[in-house]
Amino acid sequence: MSMQKAQMVEAVLFFNERGICKEMLFPEFEALLDNVVNLPEFADEQVRLAYVLINPRLLVRAVVFFYLDFDELGAADKGWNLPLRHLADNAGRGPDLGAGPIRLACRSQCPVSWHQMHLWDPSLAPGKNDLVLVRDAIKRNNLGLLAEEEAPVVLPERLQVAAEDKWQAPDPARQEAARQDERLEQEHRQKTAQLIKQQRLRISSLSKQHEEELARQKLAADERQRALQAEIQGLQQSLRRQEELNASLKAQLAAQADSMQQSREELSRQLRDLEKHGRSEADILRAQFDAELQARVATALAESKEQVAIRDVELAYSAEQEAQLKQELERLKRECDELASQGGEQILERLAKLGVVFVVYHPGAGHLTIPLQDIARYQNNPMSYAAAKCFVSEEQYRQWLAHYQQPTCEASLSSGGRCSMPIDRVETPSRFVVGESNCCARHKAGARLRTVS
Structure with a gap:
């Protein structure tokens, strides 16, 4: 050998x-x-x-x-x-x-x-x-x-001696036909075995590509769903702020209306008192009352309009300030990333030129070789970086990692504890399904559905 x-x-x-x-x-x-x-x-x-x-x-x-x-x-x-x-x-x-x-x-x-x-x-x-x-x-x-060229070697134990009653001149044609049939059968078996092996290897390769594409599509869908949920939450917060502002303005208008009603009642009382002292004097007071009432109504309306305008200006100014603060935050983040990357950039480039390779190990992703341009992104969130290499979301990767480190059933029992029955470990994050992979056969979601039906 x-x-x-x-x-x-x-x-x-x-x-x-x-x-x-x-x-x-x-x-x-x-x-x-x-x-x-x-x-x-x-x-x-x-x-x-x-x-x-x-x-x-x-x-x-x-x-x-x-x-x-x-x-x-x-x-x-x-x-x-x-x-x-x-x-x-x-x-x-x-x-x-x-x-x-x-x-x-x-x-x-x-x-x-x-x-x-x-x-x-x-x-x-x-x-x-x-x-x-x-x-x-x-x-x-x-x-x-x-x-x-190697000559075929015949092992001694494979040599056979024919019986004495069969010692006779061989038939060349029959021997040649037998050898031809045996050679054809052997070639057919070899070709069949080779075709089966090639098809199995091709099926394995296609299955691997399909799994990677499915994981990539699932990750993109999860990211799109998270973006839509964040946008919905932002719109809901804006709606709540607007409703709170409208409620505040309604309360102010109601308070002003109550004040005007009290003033009107006070003036009416004074008018009734003056009517007792003389008709002429009552007419003068009535005229004064009407003038004062109109002035107060006009003043209240002007104040209300002015407060509404002030609120509108404050809202516009708050929106502008919020936009400016967001821009400033993004600029500071970019500057922070640039400073973080520039701080060790020369040292990392020198190490890379010396042949140093940055390799980390993450379960499910294996040993990852991190390019120089991805060092900052890996430092910010190593778990997200490893999840992207496995074509899954960060949340799914964390759930799979907890299952990978302790492969036990996570279903809750009626007593309040966990099942904790040992289960088979899922080696690949993209094949991990919550409620299926982290549960025993009795607590799987599919088993419960079948029991209910």
Whole structure:
């Protein structure tokens, strides 16, 4: 076994939209990673590559599909550190490319979960099968590998001796027909197994893409719903303020009307007293009363109109001040973000140039490589950043995290306590459903609905 591994050849293939565009042996690839050489044709791009293990008969034994970033000068990313040989040795089974089922590591079949984001799924569509492209490229031997032909070896325990009564001259035609039938049956079985393996891998890849798209759509819908709810709350607050203002003005008008009514009653009383002393004197007082009443009514109306105008001006001024304060708050937030980002920007850029990679671990999202431009956003809200990487809302991620750390039933019992029965842990945040994933079979929402019906 050790001699066979020593004879394996490691190669790296580059892919573009047309197929395989470049091939190199692994020592050349290591020189590229050490920035001894650059590839200007891939400048400022993320390139799809395939690490391939080849046996001496130019047949593929293992494939790892991965990404590699290049900078503006065509130099490879200094922070790249995937263990390609480890992934190839521990990968799952893949299709048969001529030397038995290969070991295949890709995004939907990764033996190390935190490296999954750095891998990609090959296309298995008929006529555009990336595994077939790899097999044919190795067969063309553009790398100039030394190939050898292996003669079929027959193990001694598989040799059989016919009985003496059957020792006779064999029938060449019958033997040839039997060999042909056996070869056709073996080819048919191999092709069938390969097609089944390819279809399973393709179904797994499509399911992964569907889940990511569904999580992305769900996150967008949640954000849109939150924005609409915030707008409704703002409108409701404005309506309540307007109603309070109207109630205040009505109370003031009612108080003024009561005051006028009291004044009128007082004047009427005085008029009745004066009527006792003489008719002429009553006429004079009546005239004075009417004049004074009209003056007071006019004054009260003017004061009411003036107060309404003052309230309108105060409302307009308050709205203007609120808008100015919001603008000032947004400006201060931007300045704060700029100051926060500028404070450590030079140090972070220097560390990034030295090859330091900022990696954090969040359950569900795995190990995340944080770009330099996302450091400030991650510091402001790490939980929101991790939730976005999982394509879920922050609230759903927090609920899933509580379930992930303690996978027990959260249903409330009639006694006031919790069920706390151990349940299966949901590993992916996007598959977590409140009322279903965090409850046992007896307390799931679906079970209750079926019981009620």
